[in-house]
Amino acid sequence: MARAAVPGRLSGGPVWRVATLAETIDEAPGARTLVFDVPGWPGHLAGQHVDVRLTAEDGYQAQRSYSLAAPADGDRVVLTVQKVPDGEVSPYLTEGLSPGDPVELRGPVGGWFVWRTSDPSPVLLIGAGSGIVPLMAMLRARRTAGSRVPFRVIYSVRGPEQRYYVDELARPEPGVDVGYVYTRRTPEGWPRPPRRIGVADVNTGGWPADFAPACFVCGPTGFVETVADILAALDHDPHRIKTERFGPSGG
Numbered sequence: 001m002a003r004a005a006v007p008g009r010l011s012g013g014p015v016w017r018v019a020t021l022a023e024t025i026d027e028a029p030g031a032r033t034l035v036f037d038v039p040g041w042p043g044h045l046a047g048q049h050v051d052v053r054l055t056a057e058d059g060y061q062a063q064r065s066y067s068l069a070a071p072a073d074g075d076r077v078v079l080t081v082q083k084v085p086d087g088e089v090s091p092y093l094t095e096g097l098s099p100g101d102p103v104e105l106r107g108p109v110g111g112w113f114v115w116r117t118s119d120p121s122p123v124l125l126i127g128a129g130s131g132i133v134p135l136m137a138m139l140r141a142r143r144t145a146g147s148r149v150p151f152r153v154i155y156s157v158r159g160p161e162q163r164y165y166v167d168e169l170a171r172p173e174p175g176v177d178v179g180y181v182y183t184r185r186t187p188e189g190w191p192r193p194p195r196r197i198g199v200a201d202v203n204t205g206g207w208p209a210d211f212a213p214a215c216f217v218c219g220p221t222g223f224v225e226t227v228a229d230i231l232a233a234l235d236h237d238p239h240r241i242k243t244e245r246f247g248p249s250g251g
């Protein structure tokens, strides 16, 4: 499918739009940010996603969901895709697509896993792997809006080279704290051995439940379930814990 994929025909009615790749940015091995121009894009909220559809020459179609990585900005739509090596769609998006190439795109999708700049509560973002993508849209939306809402971010990655948005997340930003959990390899001099996220990480890197933060958790299913359980065990209001699952359990 990936190699045969060609620009889709507009067969799905007016909701499918042609998105033309304008620019790419390499984020990490196998992970690429794709900046599209999408004429007529209606805008979106941080946390929402889109459906991307590819159509092969024989008419076979495949579609997948991808989170929006940046807040609304006219006709620009920004995604970050991690290649799943045996996947059907992600290898094409990360390696087969060049600037000027079109895909079809539908959205925005999702009204629950969203952060609105009007919400004054502190925010806790906990992501693993490509699960950082919609959380990055929230951080960027905070910046774009000039919001002073305090944000804490816990980003779980296998090793330092797997981190996305490295420079942007390292830039000091008043009111924003970013912490990492390394599950397989740590940077040199890191004070802890690699490990999966646990209660201590969420307790020290997050907000006390008394602050009633809005919590957003995104990543592979197993990660999201673990973190949601930890937040509940730390007495966070279940209604304030919003989750988005990206892939198969443990993926």
Ligand SMILES: Cc1cc2nc3c(=O)[nH]c(=O)nc-3n(C[C@H](O)[C@H](O)[C@H](O)COP(=O)(O)OP(=O)(O)OC[C@H]3O[C@@H](n4cnc5c(N)ncnc54)[C@H](O)[C@@H]3O)c2cc1C
Pocket: 049, 064, 065, 066, 067, 068, 080, 081, 082, 083, 084, 086, 087, 088, 089, 090, 091, 130, 133, 134, 220, 244, 245, 246, 247, 248, 251
């Ligand atoms: C709401 C939502 C938002 C998403 N946002 C993003 C995003 O911003 N960036 C991004 O890279 N992905 C995102 N995903 C995942 C994306 O939709 C695809 O599942 C992923 O790109 C794999 O598609 P594929 O066609 O390459 O693999 P497939 O052909 O679907 O799968 C190939 C193999 O990989 C396994 N697999 C499928 N998905 C994953 C995964 N996520 N992790 C590990 N193994 C997997 C499958 O079980 C199968 O064995 C999102 C998913 C959802 C539901």
